[in-house]
Amino acid sequence: MQVKAGPLLSKINYPADLKQFSEADLEQICQELRQYIIDIVSVNGGHFGASLGVVELTVALHYALNTPYDKLVWDVGHQAYGHKILTGRRDLFHTNRVYKGISGFPKISESQYDTFGVGHSSTSISAALGMAVAAQLKGEPDRQHVAIIGDGAMTAGLAFEGLNHAGIENSNVLVILNDNCMSIDPNVGALKEYLTSITISKSYNRFRDDISTVLAGLSKLGPNAHKYVKKIEKSIKGTLLKQSNLFEALNFRYFGPVDGHDVKRLAQTIKDLAAIPGPKLLHCVTVKGKGFALAEKDQTKWHAPGLFDKITGEIKKSITDKPQPPKYQDVFGHTMVELAEANDKIVGITPAMPSGSSLNIMMKAMPKRAFDVGIAEQHAVTFSAGLATQGMVPFCNIYSSFMQRAYDQVIHDVAIQKLNVVLCLDRAGLAGADGATHHGAYDISYMRCIPNLTISSPMNEEELRNLMYTAQLENAGPFVIRYPRGNGVMADWKRPFKALEIGKGRKICDGEEVALLTLGHVGNFAVEARSELNSEGIYPAHYDLRFVKPLDEEMLHEVFSKYKHIITVEDGAIQGGVGSAVLEFMADHKYQANVIRLGIPDQFIEHGEQPELWAECGYDKFSIINTVKKFAVKRTTNSLAG
Ligand SMILES: Cc1ncc(C[n+]2csc(CCOP(=O)(O)OP(=O)(O)O)c2C)c(N)n1
Ligand SMILES: CC(=O)[C@@H](O)[C@H](O)COP(=O)(O)O
Numbered sequence: 288m289q290v291k292a293g294p295l296l297s298k299i300n301y302p303a304d305l306k307q308f309s310e311a312d313l314e315q316i317c318q319e320l321r322q323y324i325i326d327i328v329s330v331n332g333g334h335f336g337a338s339l340g341v342v343e344l345t346v347a348l349h350y351a352l353n354t355p356y357d358k359l360v361w362d363v364g365h366q367a368y369g370h371k372i373l374t375g376r377r378d379l380f381h382t383n384r385v386y387k388g389i390s391g392f393p394k395i396s397e398s399q400y401d402t403f404g405v406g407h408s409s410t411s412i413s414a415a416l417g418m419a420v421a422a423q424l425k426g427e428p429d430r431q432h433v434a435i436i437g438d439g440a441m442t443a444g445l446a447f448e449g450l451n452h453a454g455i456e457n458s459n460v461l462v463i464l465n466d467n468c469m470s471i472d473p474n475v476g477a478l479k480e481y482l483t484s485i486t487i488s489k490s491y492n493r494f495r496d497d498i499s500t501v502l503a504g505l506s507k508l509g510p511n512a513h514k515y516v517k518k519i520e521k522s523i524k525g526t527l528l529k530q531s532n533l534f535e536a537l538n539f540r541y542f543g544p545v546d547g548h549d550v551k552r553l554a555q556t557i558k559d560l561a562a563i564p565g566p567k568l569l570h571c572v573t574v575k576g577k578g579f580a581l582a583e584k585d586q587t588k589w590h591a592p593g594l595f596d597k598i599t600g601e602i603k604k605s606i607t608d609k610p611q612p613p614k615y616q617d618v619f620g621h622t623m624v625e626l627a628e629a630n631d632k633i634v635g636i637t638p639a640m641p642s643g644s645s646l647n648i649m650m651k652a653m654p655k656r657a658f659d660v661g662i663a664e665q666h667a668v669t670f671s672a673g674l675a676t677q678g679m680v681p682f683c684n685i686y687s688s689f690m691q692r693a694y695d696q697v698i699h700d701v702a703i704q705k706l707n708v709v710l711c712l713d714r715a716g717l718a719g720a721d722g723a724t725h726h727g728a729y730d731i732s733y734m735r736c737i738p739n740l741t742i743s744s745p746m747n748e749e750e751l752r753n754l755m756y757t758a759q760l761e762n763a764g765p766f767v768i769r770y771p772r773g774n775g776v777m778a779d780w781k782r783p784f785k786a787l788e789i790g791k792g793r794k795i796c797d798g799e800e801v802a803l804l805t806l807g808h809v810g811n812f813a814v815e816a817r818s819e820l821n822s823e824g825i826y827p828a829h830y831d832l833r834f835v836k837p838l839d840e841e842m843l844h845e846v847f848s849k850y851k852h853i854i855t856v857e858d859g860a861i862q863g864g865v866g867s868a869v870l871e872f873m874a875d876h877k878y879q880a881n882v883i884r885l886g887i888p889d890q891f892i893e894h895g896e897q898p899e900l901w902a903e904c905g906y907d908k909f910s911i912i913n914t915v916k917k918f919a920v921k922r923t924t925n926s927l928a929g
């Protein structure tokens with residue numbers, strides 16, 4: 288749906304157009320930009336509060352700097368909607384995150400103003416530093432490189448690795464720390480407390496302002512005085528400020544905190560900072576959701592609220608009135624509490640995704656035993672490993688794609704030491720509108736090769752509960768449970784726990800000629816496909832592997848002995864995935880069969896609704912039906928019926 292932009296905004300197609308306006312117009316431009324974001328996100332969905340919070344910063348940056356020559360690097364990128372609208376994509380913005388439309392994140396292939404592809408957090412400082420050092424090497428010393436990073440993203444180790452290096456390179460890097468005290472949920476940790484303390488500390492700010500005032504006064508006494516002032520400044524800042532400011536201690540010149548909603552002052556400050564060489568950090572204080580009262584009030588809910596009525600603020604429910612089965616994440620959250628009540632060794636860990644993973648249910652019920660560790664996937668895994676060495680049973684819940692960050696920790700800290708850590712990988716498989724950066728496509732391939740791991744995936748809510756129950760039993764060892772974004776299939780899911788035999792799958796039904804071998808939730812696509820095929824006289828067998836490591840070899844011997852055509856179906860990369868494991872089994876045991884692998888092909892899959900993407904990749908219900916039909920023999924009577 289196209290939306291009309293306000294009178295000033297409609298004159299801005301690119302940042303160069305912004306320059307025709309005077310500083311006095313900037314506030315109105317911000318207001319129109321904010322309204323445009325509200326108009327479109329309300330009917331289209333997507334991230335919301337973060338972009339509203341940086342409207343002034345976005346306008347100020349494009350007004351003050353010379354983009355795209357100067358480089359803006361947005362961290363995570365979920366706050367870059369204003370940037371997209373001001374950089375040639377206003378009329379495409381209604382396709383944001385839609386199948387075949389523009390991406391919800393900055394992307395080099397989409398625009399020359401998108402200097403770096405993002406989606407995962409905390410990369411901006413390293414990327415901007417790389418660009419800045421390249422500028423020095425290429426002889427472009429005047430170019431500016433700005434990393435715009437939130438207080439949440441700043442908690443990650445990677446951000447500190449970037450700061451640590453930037454502090455000794457004398458290159459033009461400006462870090463803008465967008466501090467709104469929020470991650471998706473309220474931000475956590477000692478850094479957050481530090482940022483709050485320097486924002487509100489009267490004595491720190493008075494001390495810093497006093498120094499600046501005295502020095503400014505002295506420098507007016509003439510050119511000689513100016514020289515001494517510089518020396519004094521260097522010495523005072525070099526000692527006192529360094530001791531009292533974390534960023535100064537890392538060789539950054541720290542400015543702020545400033546009001547991140549005062550667009551005129553921001554534009555002026557950014558211009559001034561561009562004239563100062565070397566690493567600088569501007570601490571901006573903003574309000575997530577600024578300008579939309581409900582989003583300011585409940586910032587977590589309005590991080591990405593779905594569709595809503597922009598006048599009443601009512602968030603729209605799904606189109607169907609039918610009661611929906613629960614989301615897998617909620618089954619995880621409630622089951623954590625049940626298991627932890629019965630087993631006092633169990634603890635829960637999430638790196639900054641309490642709401643997304645539903646660990647917030649346990650955080651509320653048992654605050655001492657559930658930890659949000661901030662955006663820190665590597666730490667989350669190693670912290671879990673440490674807990675496990677002491678006999679605790681940590682359930683560490685990480686989105687599959689974010690787990691890519693903690694690969695070494697899984698191998699080095701968990702698997703080699705065979706520790707009882709349960710790794711719950713939410714959003715495994717195609718995640719939907721977030722696109723290529725967020726699909727949990729690779730976990731099976733990158734985990735399957737690690738010794739000592741058990742890797743499982745439930746086909747429904749009851750199985751998720753039983754896998755969680757099994758994983759916490761004594762000496763289960765490192766245990767991975769992967770499940771997708773979205774709802775399960777069972778209305779009545781809260782059933783008594785049952786231990787599952789590790790490495791055992793289950794036969795769902797016998798069949799003829801063709802066998803379907805599935806792992807996890809996609810097994811339900813196969814169930815639906817079978818039901819349609821049966822009505823046409825086609826009867827494929829169906830086996831649910833449940834574990835991809837260890838594989839149920841007994842079951843596979845049966846499958847290869849009985850069926851000529853074996854179709855594997857997985858919500859993950861084909862390369863190295865379930866189908867590959869089955870082919871390895873076939874080769875190792877010298878079977879000969881026609882194995883067809885359905886899953887994510889060897890390419891990055893963009894954004895869209897999950898069903899659109901499953902269809903594109905060829906493993907939704909219809910694709911399974913079509914694949915089976917290629918090999919099945921149609922019967923007029925069902926020899927297996929009854
Ligand atoms: C490596 C990684 N972990 C987790 C996330 C999920 N995530 C996206 S935005 C976000 C909060 C970021 O907070 P902040 O940087 O302060 O930005 P704000 O939303 O407050 O503007 C989180 C946890 C992610 N994108 N990448
Ligand atoms: C930007 C980001 O990484 C998160 O906001 C992510 O989009 C959350 O995904 P879910 O909506 O699946 O929790």
Ligand SMILES: [Mg+2]
Nearest residue numbers: 437438439469
């Ligand atoms: Mg924040």
